[in-house]
Amino acid sequence: MFALPDLVEAAVRADHPDRAAGPFARSSAWADASGQPWAAAVAARCRALLHPAEEHYRDALRLHERGGRPFERARTELLYGEWLRRERRRTDAREPLRSALVRFEHLGAAPWADRARAELRATGEGAAPAAALGLTDRLTPQELQIVRLAAAGVSNRDIAAQLFLSHRTVEYHLYKAYPKLGVSSRAELARLGLGD
Structure with a gap:
């Protein structure tokens, strides 16, 4: 239908x-x-x-x-x-x-x-x-939560534990979020200042 x-x-x-x-x-x-x-x-x-x-x-x-x-x-x-x-x-x-x-x-x-x-x-x-959109407006709520933790230096396994997800799910969300933010690594992510 x-x-x-x-x-x-x-x-x-x-x-x-x-x-x-x-x-x-x-x-x-x-x-x-x-x-x-x-x-x-x-x-x-x-x-x-x-x-x-x-x-x-x-x-x-x-x-x-x-x-x-x-x-x-x-x-x-x-x-x-x-x-x-x-x-x-x-x-x-x-x-x-x-x-x-x-x-x-x-x-x-x-x-x-x-x-x-x-x-x-x-x-x-x-x-x-x-x-022209704000950086965070490009992300889903789940991606934003994961990206903020990753930008603050939290490991994928620790993010998974905090959010009750598998580490593979965390990796998937980061994989989807990086192109939206125009970055290709955690180091670049940290420079965006999203972990604050």
Whole structure:
């Protein structure tokens, strides 16, 4: 069920909207049955893809305001901004694109943030690169906790013991965090001053 909106978007982007009808109908039925506002918002987004009209995008965003699934909201904002730009409403497109970019960056969804940033540039606005984010904003809460301990000089085994994790899990989180911080070693990590 969670893949149905992706199938709708893929069919529309591949210029085969006829192939989106089935997944759209199933997704809409599931959204109605679930009673979840985020599911109804995603169904409205799919409707906007199939029948491009501003009211469908606005309906989706209104439903997203009821809460849940920030990633799905960012996707809706991105698609709405893209549609506005294609409609030659570049100034109007900037607000949903900016919002999508902020959400994607906060969630660590780099490819999606890159797409939103490219769309913003296409509207004539320069979007700040991800480097403009604070260092700690790039990390998951678990990564941040581990990185702070590692920067303070705590060994992987001791970090694992403190956080009730395996040392391999600690190594994995450090492996994921280093590129986000632009470092490649503990020594460089210590120089960032995150262990304070």
